[in-house]
Structure formats: C-alpha cells, structure tokens
Amino acid sequence: MNLIRLISLGYFDRQLLENVAEDVSACFTLKTETIVHFHDLEPYYDSNRRQYDANRLLAYIEAEFRQEHQKTIGLVSVDLFIPILTYIFGQAYLNGYAAIASFYRLQNELYGLKQNNLLLKDRLVKEINHELGHCFGLIHCYDPLCVMRSSTYVEDIDQKSKYFCTKCQSHL
Numbered sequence: 157m158n159l160i161r162l163i164s165l166g167y168f169d170r171q172l173l174e175n176v177a178e179d180v181s182a183c184f185t186l187k188t189e190t191i192v193h194f195h196d197l198e199p200y201y202d203s204n205r206r207q208y209d210a211n212r213l214l215a216y217i218e219a220e221f222r223q224e225h226q227k228t229i230g231l232v233s234v235d236l237f238i239p240i241l242t243y244i245f246g247q248a249y250l251n252g253y254a255a256i257a258s259f260y261r262l263q264n265e266l267y268g269l270k271q272n273n274l275l276l277k278d279r280l281v282k283e284i285n286h287e288l289g290h291c292f293g294l295i296h297c298y299d300p301l302c303v304m305r306s307s308t309y310v311e312d313i314d315q316k317s318k319y320f321c322t323k324c325q326s327h328l
C-alpha cells in the first residue's frame with residue numbers, strides 16, 4: 157500500500173482538506189494526495205429523510221477511484237445516512253478500496269456550541285483514520301483511546317485519540 161487519496165465532493169473547504177491530509181499522512185506514515193472532485197451530490201439526496209445516501213455515494217467512490225495499492229476516502233459536508241441508522245459519520249468497505257466520511261455532524265454549531273475549526277479538524281482526522289482503518293481490514297477495538305473504537309456520538313469521538321493502539325497498528 158503506498159498512497160491514501162482524500163477526495164472532496166461537493167462544497168468542501170480546501171484548507172480543511174489540506175490540513176486533514178497532513179495529519180492522516182502522519183498517522184499512517186503514508187503519502188496522501190488530495191483531489192477536489194466536482195460531482196453533483198443531488199442524485200444521492202433523499203427528500204424524505206433530507207439526508208444523503210451513504211451506501212450509494214460509497215459505491216460511486218469505489219467504482220470511480222478503485223485502484224490497487226491505494227485507499228480512497230470521499231469527504232463531504234452533507235449529512236449522511238444508511239437505511240438502518242438515523243445518521244452516520246462515515247462508512248467503509250472492510251478490506252476494500254473506498255470509504256466515505258462527513259464533517260456535518262462534527263461541527264460544534266450543530267450542537268449549539270461555538271464554532272471551533274481546530275476541534276473540527278481533529279474530529280474529522282479521527283473519523284478518516286477510523287474509516288481508512290476499516291479499509292485496511294481493522295474491525296472495532298475496545299481500547300478507549302484507539303481510533304478504531306466505535307463512535308455513536310460526537311462526544312465518543314472526542315474521547316478517543318486519532319492514533320491506533322499497538323495491536324491495531326501492528327495490523328496496518
């Protein structure tokens with residue numbers, strides 16, 4: 157494995173994309189490449205749920221960007237769902253090539269708190285590392301600080317670190 161690609165789809169702050177790419181690269185000790193991909197997200201919008209279909213978006217990313225020796229994560233600013241859950245922060249194909257993550261639910265403003273760009277970046281890096289971890293074949297981990305610990309709420313993300321525990325790290 158030699159490259160991680162971070163691809164923004166739809167509206168996405170360019171600086172945020174570059175900043176998270178740098179952190180992700182350091183955590184995996186792998187090169188990252190950033191791509192701004194102009195792709196209309198409207199076809200993935202579910203007007204009943206007023207959210208975007210993560211399964212279909214993930215399938216698109218894999219179909220479009222699948223490549224040997226690369227892991228690709230699509231990054232969006234819109235709210236994602238899968239049929240069985242109210243919302244998701246992200247999703248990935250276990251042992252696959254593609255993942256997806258959204259920063260929508262990672263924003264303090266959504267919870268009536270003051271905007272915090274540094275915190276937003278940290279949360280997004282954790283979410284990206286987590287989903288990419290699944291692409292590398294890792295399942296959920298019970299170590300409270302390990303990034304592979306599952307997170308239901310944004311508070312769960314804040315309690316873990318952006319790093320992999322020794323056990324998970326050894327499988328990367």
Ligand SMILES: [Zn+2]
Pocket residue numbers: 286290296306
């Ligand atoms: Zn997970």
Ligand SMILES: [Zn+2]
Pocket residue numbers: 297298299302303304305320321322323324325
């Ligand atoms: Zn772990």
